[in-house]
Structure formats: structure tokens, C-alpha cells
Amino acid sequence: MAKTNTTEISTEPNGDLDRRSFLRKSLAAGGAVAAASAGATQALAEVNPANLPPNKPIWSQMLGPGVTQSPYGSPSPHEAHVVRRNVGWLTSSTQSSINFTPLQDLHGIITPNGLHFERHHGGVPAINPNEHRLIIHGMVKYPLMFTMEELMRFPSESHIHFIECPANGGMEWKGAQMESVQFTHGMVSCCEWTGVKVSTLLDEVGVDPKGTWVLAEGADGGAMDRSIPMEKMMDDAMICWAQNGERLRPEQGYPIRLLVPGFEGNMNIKWIRRLKVGTAPWMTREETSKYTDLMDDGTARQFTFVQETNSCITYPSAGQQMSHKGFHEITGLAWSGRGKIKQVDVSVDGGRNWRTAKLQEPVMSKCLTRFRIPWQWNGEKAQLQSRAIDETGYVQPTLAQLRKVRGVNSIYHKNSIYTWEIDTNGGIKNVQLG
Amino acid sequence: MAKTNTTEISTEPNGDLDRRSFLRKSLAAGGAVAAASAGATQALAEVNPANLPPNKPIWSQMLGPGVTQSPYGSPSPHEAHVVRRNVGWLTSSTQSSINFTPLQDLHGIITPNGLHFERHHGGVPAINPNEHRLIIHGMVKYPLMFTMEELMRFPSESHIHFIECPANGGMEWKGAQMESVQFTHGMVSCCEWTGVKVSTLLDEVGVDPKGTWVLAEGADGGAMDRSIPMEKMMDDAMICWAQNGERLRPEQGYPIRLLVPGFEGNMNIKWIRRLKVGTAPWMTREETSKYTDLMDDGTARQFTFVQETNSCITYPSAGQQMSHKGFHEITGLAWSGRGKIKQVDVSVDGGRNWRTAKLQEPVMSKCLTRFRIPWQWNGEKAQLQSRAIDETGYVQPTLAQLRKVRGVNSIYHKNSIYTWEIDTNGGIKNVQLG
Numbered sequence: 001m002a003k004t005n006t007t008e009i010s011t012e013p014n015g016d017l018d019r020r021s022f023l024r025k026s027l028a029a030g031g032a033v034a035a036a037s038a039g040a041t042q043a044l045a046e047v048n049p050a051n052l053p054p055n056k057p058i059w060s061q062m063l064g065p066g067v068t069q070s071p072y073g074s075p076s077p078h079e080a081h082v083v084r085r086n087v088g089w090l091t092s093s094t095q096s097s098i099n100f101t102p103l104q105d106l107h108g109i110i111t112p113n114g115l116h117f118e119r120h121h122g123g124v125p126a127i128n129p130n131e132h133r134l135i136i137h138g139m140v141k142y143p144l145m146f147t148m149e150e151l152m153r154f155p156s157e158s159h160i161h162f163i164e165c166p167a168n169g170g171m172e173w174k175g176a177q178m179e180s181v182q183f184t185h186g187m188v189s190c191c192e193w194t195g196v197k198v199s200t201l202l203d204e205v206g207v208d209p210k211g212t213w214v215l216a217e218g219a220d221g222g223a224m225d226r227s228i229p230m231e232k233m234m235d236d237a238m239i240c241w242a243q244n245g246e247r248l249r250p251e252q253g254y255p256i257r258l259l260v261p262g263f264e265g266n267m268n269i270k271w272i273r274r275l276k277v278g279t280a281p282w283m284t285r286e287e288t289s290k291y292t293d294l295m296d297d298g299t300a301r302q303f304t305f306v307q308e309t310n311s312c313i314t315y316p317s318a319g320q321q322m323s324h325k326g327f328h329e330i331t332g333l334a335w336s337g338r339g340k341i342k343q344v345d346v347s348v349d350g351g352r353n354w355r356t357a358k359l360q361e362p363v364m365s366k367c368l369t370r371f372r373i374p375w376q377w378n379g380e381k382a383q384l385q386s387r388a389i390d391e392t393g394y395v396q397p398t399l400a401q402l403r404k405v406r407g408v409n410s411i412y413h414k415n416s417i418y419t420w421e422i423d424t425n426g427g428i429k430n431v432q433l434g
Numbered sequence: 435m436a437k438t439n440t441t442e443i444s445t446e447p448n449g450d451l452d453r454r455s456f457l458r459k460s461l462a463a464g465g466a467v468a469a470a471s472a473g474a475t476q477a478l479a480e481v482n483p484a485n486l487p488p489n490k491p492i493w494s495q496m497l498g499p500g501v502t503q504s505p506y507g508s509p510s511p512h513e514a515h516v517v518r519r520n521v522g523w524l525t526s527s528t529q530s531s532i533n534f535t536p537l538q539d540l541h542g543i544i545t546p547n548g549l550h551f552e553r554h555h556g557g558v559p560a561i562n563p564n565e566h567r568l569i570i571h572g573m574v575k576y577p578l579m580f581t582m583e584e585l586m587r588f589p590s591e592s593h594i595h596f597i598e599c600p601a602n603g604g605m606e607w608k609g610a611q612m613e614s615v616q617f618t619h620g621m622v623s624c625c626e627w628t629g630v631k632v633s634t635l636l637d638e639v640g641v642d643p644k645g646t647w648v649l650a651e652g653a654d655g656g657a658m659d660r661s662i663p664m665e666k667m668m669d670d671a672m673i674c675w676a677q678n679g680e681r682l683r684p685e686q687g688y689p690i691r692l693l694v695p696g697f698e699g700n701m702n703i704k705w706i707r708r709l710k711v712g713t714a715p716w717m718t719r720e721e722t723s724k725y726t727d728l729m730d731d732g733t734a735r736q737f738t739f740v741q742e743t744n745s746c747i748t749y750p751s752a753g754q755q756m757s758h759k760g761f762h763e764i765t766g767l768a769w770s771g772r773g774k775i776k777q778v779d780v781s782v783d784g785g786r787n788w789r790t791a792k793l794q795e796p797v798m799s800k801c802l803t804r805f806r807i808p809w810q811w812n813g814e815k816a817q818l819q820s821r822a823i824d825e826t827g828y829v830q831p832t833l834a835q836l837r838k839v840r841g842v843n844s845i846y847h848k849n850s851i852y853t854w855e856i857d858t859n860g861g862i863k864n865v866q867l868g
Contacts, residue, residue, distance in 0.1 A: 063655040064557035066528030067685075071517035073548040075506070076688045078563055079681050083505035094500030107628035107676035108592035113546055114507040115680065123498035129512055155763050158542035158794050158804055194541035221497040242541035244678065246549065247513050251501075254510045329589050360592050362796045370592055 100186030122222030141206030180319035195240030227281035262337030296407030307337035311388035322426030336390035350383035534620030556656030572711035575640030614753035629674030661715035696771030730841030741771035745822035756860030770824035784817035
């Protein structure tokens with residue numbers, strides 16, 4: 001095995017490597033780093049037991065448990081650290097709180113159901129689906145009440161969409177710096193949702209042409225409710241009963257939730273029990289006192305429904321430790337409530353220079369998009385940033401650009417560019433750059 | 435609310451309804467059926483408590499549990515019946531057996547990780563990822579041993595693919611009739627897989643141009659191993675560490691498995707520990723005694739890698755009960771190991787007449803494709819069939835066509851058209867038609 005010194009590779013400071021040139025060099029870099037650790041990468045003339053590393057890897061296992069012991073499977077005990085996490089100081093009760101998705105430990109675009117972020121306003125109701133009903137009433141010709149069995153008879157569709165709380169990143173408007181991407185961006189998750197289009201149900205009840213707004217209300221303790229424009233309801237809104245193949249999880253609205261793709265997470269009403277058609281928004285608590293954007297001049301923006309273009313680097317990211325100099329694949333997620341992601345740029349020098357990342361196909365509308373870009377870390381200080389652009393041409397703003405327009409009073413819709421700063425020891429911190 | 439008699443709708447015996455015409459008629463059908471049940475569909479002049487059904491649905495819940503009690507979530511207790519299931523008589527031990535995916539209860543195309551089918555040849559090893567190694571050796575320039583940390587440094591990709599055991603449906607070659615689609619087709623599942631391309635690793639070790647086959651071997655009790663053509667390995671094969679976002683489940687190969695998209699499930703070696711490059715297949719037990727197709731004349735087809743075009747209707751399907759006459763959406767899954775599904779046809783009269791179903795986008799290569807088609811059941815006997823066609827033009831065969839070529843001795847690669855027979859009481863049985 002040809003040995004190449006890592007420092008010889010990085011002729012360009014924190015520079016690029018195309019994929020072909022990466023390969024052989026990565027081998028050398030990998031070998032150099034691993035030689036210092038217990039289980040070293042080894043060049044083996046022949047594979048035989050004498051060449052096994054001293055810590056005796058589990059090389060062949062006796063018969064383990066079989067198929068009947070876990071009819072519904074669970075992750076490996078070695079992945080017990082990959083869980084949703086709460087921030088203790090953030091809310092006064094766990095019943096009205098948030099559990100963040102561990103984005104730093106996830107791969108691809110699908111969020112497994114057990115790790116989908118949670119945001120509750122009144123606990124998780126334990127609903128017997130046989131007793132649940134959905135009522136559609138108000139300005140409709142035939143007010144109707146549906147059982148689950150009746151709802152699930154309708155023609156259905158499946159779509160992969162993200163859901164994001166508009167407070168994602170909200171703790172940082174005024175300068176707080178959360179320690180990991182789980183807490184800066186972990187209020188976004190992405191699943192395949194199956195259900196009936198709301199337009200199908202509204203056609204069924206016969207909407208009065210004067211009806212322009214729909215109130216959606218949940219069956220949780222707080223009766224979470226939001227007003228949604230009829231136009232959105234007739235476009236791509238759905239009443240969903242399944243996520244990632246199986247029925248909704250309790251904390252995601254079992255047995256049914258509203259899905260309004262690209263709109264604020266809280267509008268995707270969970271445990272939905274009622275849709276009411278009217279001519280104006282209902283000015284509920286969740287669209288007056290909450291979920292409005294307080295501006296610098298004391299006025300508040302209301303009905304800012306769409307989750308604008310956003311992105312985050314998930315590896316390397318704040319709270320992680322760089323294991324070695326040399327090749328790293330920078331990867332992350334981008335999304336837009338207005339459609340498809342068109343481009344993601346990545347900077348390793350705090351936004352001075354940008355390169356365009358590769359987007360993993362399929363790139364879908366209002367869906368997480370995984371991006372990846374190769375990088376050679378030379379061991380010096382680096383500032384990693386990602387900047388997403390969606391198909392409408394909207395470019396994710398810097399924090400300074402966002403604050404210029406919106407001030408620092410809001411706790412919602414903070415979709416600005418983040419910076420992960422890598423120090424010379426490989427430590428990674430969340431820092432705020434203008 | 436205008437009431438329409440269900441019988442008035444079905445002017446055409448078991449006929450079609452396009453989506454628009456479905457809507458108003460479905461309302462009537464729904465109302466008519468529900469009126470006979472406890473929780474009836476009701477036309478409500480106003481929604482008020484007096485109009486609630488007598489069984490008191492949980493209409494608003496007091497505060498339930500909050501976010502910290504289940505950092506890794508689980509399905510609702512009301513979905514406890516949706517589990518993988520074994521067939522007791524099929525294998526002599528649970529360590530070398532099969533757990534089938536409950537396709538009849540799933541929606542969309544993603545299989546949640548807890549319900550991905552399992553097929554083990556020597557139990558599920560409990561592997562500490564820090565002690566696991568992957569060796570690549572044989573006809574290579576630099577034989578190498580990789581730790582997990584080293585493997586996960588490589589450039590990665592994510593793809594949504596199905597994995598199917600070639601014995602799917604195999605119990606029925608000679609005429610057995612399993613009671614549900616869970617057991618006729620439940621050895622297929624579909625996830626988003628993330629890992630490094632095998633071609634990247636083979637480039638790294640420098641393959642001898644004479645190397646045309648690769649042995650893949652697992653770290654399970656039986657050291658499951660298969661020979662795979664170099665061409666496939668350099669095409670779309672991957673070493674995967676994640677499924678549906680999170681790290682592999684133990685029963686799916688934690689910490690790493692091979693993915694050979696479209697090839698027999700058993701070739702997607704789980705707990706993979708070794709790749710060896712050579713010039714000919716190794717004639718392992720799993721490609722001689724097992725996983726060969728015994729023909730009528732006593733010879734055996736060997737190395738029948740590709741899972742040919744297949745499909746199944748998941749609703750209505752064997753073992754279910756039709757709840758009502760009138761509108762039903764027929765839905766199911768189609769897949770091909772050679773590429774994308776191009777078309778799925780559905781018959782309700784045992785294959786005499788066919789209509790083309792709608793395919794749910796995105797339709798991806800070597801991936802489950804969800805199809806749906808509206809149907810009006812008139813209460814008479816019906817025989818439901820689906821027939822898939824892939825982008826190569828391959829048409830899923832009838833059982834008679836398949837037996838004509840392959841006889842009845844094999845237990846593998848039975849991808850013929852199935853028939854669910856609905857009787858006049860709405861009972862549904864798996865029957866075999868020529």
C-alpha cells in the first residue's frame with residue numbers, strides 16, 4: 001500500500017477535490033489517521049486470523065435471536081443516543097413543548113417515524129380511532145360527519161413532504177447559540193404522507209362559492225386551531241392517516257391530521273376533528289397571540305404561512321468533533337415551502353467563497369433535499385455555511401439581511417444561513433456571522 | 435342531504451367511475467352503509483353537542499403525555515395488530531426463518547423500519563459497530579480492512595429501493611393458498627437506503643482487471659455468502675449503513691449490509707464483513723443447494739439474480755371483508771428488479787377485462803410503485819387481479835404461463851398474477867386461476 005502524507009494532499013487550503021481524485025488520496029488519509037487509533041486500517045497481504053486487530057471484532061456470531069421475538073422492530077441498542085430531545089428551559093411543561101429530531105445522526109431525506117419532531121400545545125391525546133369523527137360544516141351545502149372507516153374509503157394519494165415548525169431556529173433571533181443542529185434545525189422532519197385530498201372532501205360537502213377560509217381544529221386538550229385560505233385547501237392540502245407506510249403515530253395526530261405542504265407546522269392540525277368553511281379568518285389564539293412575527297416597530301406580521309427556503313449542514317456540524325484532517329463529505333438538508341430546491345451552495349470560509357453541492361435525486365416539491373459536497377480539511381480554522389435557492393429564485397438570506405428586514409423581536413421564520421466553526425483541534429461550534 | 439339509493443349508482447356491473455362522478459355518488463353510498471352502523475354519517479344542520487353520536491367519541495382530550503416520555507416513538511396501541519408475522523410450519527427454527535411485512539395494512543411505498551420483512555439464515559447477530567470490520571481482498575491491488583468510522587467517511591448516496599426474497603409467493607407453486615397478502619407477497623419491503631457505492635470501495639482497493647466476480651459474506655452465525663458479478667458491483671451496488679434516515683435495524687444487517695438493487699433479497703448480504711474479488715462464482719451453499727430454480731426436467735437454473743416484474747393488490751385483498759357495496763379504491767404495489775414500472779392493469783373479472791391504474795409519482799427504478807384505481811362493487815362475485823409491466827416491456831405472467839416454462843418444483847421467482855375472489859357476502863379469498 002502506497003503511503004502518502006496527509007499534508008501532501010492538501011496543496012490547496014481547505015480546497016476542493018473532485019470525486020475521482022478523492023479516492024486514492026482518501027485511502028492514504030484514512031490510513032494515516034487510523035494508524036493512531038486502536039482499530040487501524042491495515043493493508044493485508046492475505047486475510048487470515050493472525051491479521052485481525054487486537055480488540056477481537058465480532059467476526060462471526062453464534063445464532064442470535066430469531067424472527068418471532070420482535071414483531072415490531074426497534075433500533076440497535078448501540079443507537080440509543082439517536083433520540084428526539086427536549087430543551088428543558090424552553091417551555092414550562094412537557095405537555096406543551098417540543099422534541100427535536102436528531103438531524104446530525106440522520107441520513108437521506110426520510111425521517112423515521114420514531115424520530116419525527118414533536119410540538120404539542122396540549123399533550124398527546126390517546127384517541128380510539130373507532131370513536132373519532134371529522135366534521136365538515138359552516139358554509140357548505142351538506143354538513144357531514146365522517147368516521148375513520150368512511151374517510152378511508154375515499155380516493156387517496158401519497159406524497160413525501162417536510163413539516164417544519166416556524167419557530168425552528170427561533171431561539172437564535174437574539175443571539176442564543178444552541179449547541180447542535182438537533183436544536184437549531186431539528187423542528188423539521190420529512191415523511192411519506194398518505195390520505196385524502198381536502199379538495200375531495202370539500203367537493204363532497206359542496207362548498208358555498210363565497211367560502212374563502214377554512215378553520216381546522218384538533219381534538220387535543222387545547223383544541224389547537226388555525227384559519228387556512230380556501231385556495232390552499234383546494235390545492236394540495238390532505239387529511240392524512242398514514243406516515244411512512246404505517247398509520248400516523250400518536251404524537252403526529254393519530255388517527256388523522258391535516259397536511260398543508262410547505263405551510264407552518266402548527267397549521268398541519270393533528271388529531272383533526274373539524275373543518276369549518278367561512279369568509280374570514282377566525283383570529284384564533286394561534287394566529288394572534290402566537291405565530292405572528294413581531295417587527296421592530298411593534299407591529300406584527302400575521303398569516304405568514306409559508307416556510308421559506310432554508311438549509312443546514314448536518315455533517316460536520318456543531319457539537320461534533322472532526323476525527324481527522326483530509327477528506328470529509330459535507331452533507332446537509334435543504335427545503336422550501338414554495339416548491340423544489342434548485343441549488344445549494346456551500347462555503348468553508350464563512351461565506352467568502354461558494355461551491356455548488358450535488359443534490360440527491362429525486363428532488364421533490366416541499367420535501368427535504370439532501371445535498372453533499374466533497375471537502376479536504378487542512379486542519380485550520382474553517383467556517384461552514386450552506387445557502388439554498390428554490391425554484392422560485394428565492395435565495396436563503398444571511399442573518400444580517402434577515403434582521404435588517406425583520407428586527408430581532410420575532411421568534412418565527414428565522415431561515416437565515418448558519419455557520420459551524422471548526423477550530424484547529426477539530427472542535428465545532430455554532431457561531432453567528434453577519 | 436340528497437339521498438340516492440346505492441343500487442341506482444351501479445348501472446354498470448362492477449363498472450368504472452371516473453373520479454369526478456365518484457364524488458357525489460360516494461357520499462350517497464357512504465351514507466347508506468353508515469346508517470346501518472353505530473356511528474352513522476350524519477347531515478348536521480349545525481354542529482352542537484346534541485348532534486354527537488351516542489357512543490360519545492373522544493371529542494376533546496384532557497392533557498395527555500408530553501414530549502419527554504417517548505424520545506423514540508412507537509405506534510398507537512390501536513395498531514398493535516400491524517406487525518410482521520411468521521408462518522409456524524414453514525421453518526424448523528425461528529432463527530432461520532421469515533417474518534412477513536403486513537402489506538394489507540400499509541400505505542404509500544415506504545416500509546417503516548419496524549415492519550421491514552426479515553429473513554435470517556442464522557439468527558440476528560448483536561454486533562458492536564466499533565468492533566465490526568469490512569475486508570476487501572482477493573484479486574485487488576491493496577487488500578484493505580475498514581472500520582465503520584472509515585467506511586462512513588466515503589462519499590455517500592441515498593436511494594429508495596425494494597428488497598424482495600425470491601421465495602416470495604413460493605409457498606404457492608404447488609397450489610397452497612395463503613390466507614392474506616402478508617403471506618403471499620410480504621417478503622418485499624421498500625426503504626430509503628444510504629451508504630457508499632461498492633464501486634467507490636473497489637476503486638479504492640484497485641481491482642485486478644481479470645476479476646469478474648465478488649464474494650460477499652456476512653458475519654451471522656451461518657456466514658451467509660453469495661457470488662455477485664463484478665458488473666453489478668460496479669453498477670449500483672452499495673454498502674449501506676442507514677435505512678429510512680436512521681442506522682440499519684439489527685435484523686437488516688446492523689451496522690452494514692450490501693444492497694444489490696433488484697437482485698434476490700438473500701444477495702443483499704446483511705452484517706457484511708467481507709468482499710473477495712475472483713474470476714468465477716464460489717458455488718456456495720446458497721447458490722447451489724438453495725436459491726436455484728428446480729425445473730420440470732430435474733435440472734436447476736442457477737444465478738437467477740433478478741426479481742422480475744411483480745405486483746399485488748393490497749386492498750381489497752384476501753382475508754379482508756368488504757364493508758359495503760359501492761365505491762372502493764383498489765390499491766396495490768408493483769415492482770421490477772430491472773427498472774421502473776411502466777403500467778399496471780387491474781381486472782375485476784378474473785382477467786377477462788383490464789383497466790389501467792394510476793401510478794403514484796415519483797415512479798422510481800427498482801422501487802415499489804403504488805397504484806390505485808376506482809371501482810364500484812355491485813355486491814356480486816368478483817375476481818381481482820393486477821398485472822404489472824416494466825419499462826423493459828416485460829409483462830407479469832399468469833400462473834399458467836409461468837408453470838408452462840418453469841414447472842411446479844421451484845420455490846423461487848414466482849411472480850405470477852394473483853387473484854382475490856370476493857364472494858356475495860363480501861368475504862375475500864386467495865384463489866388460483868390459470
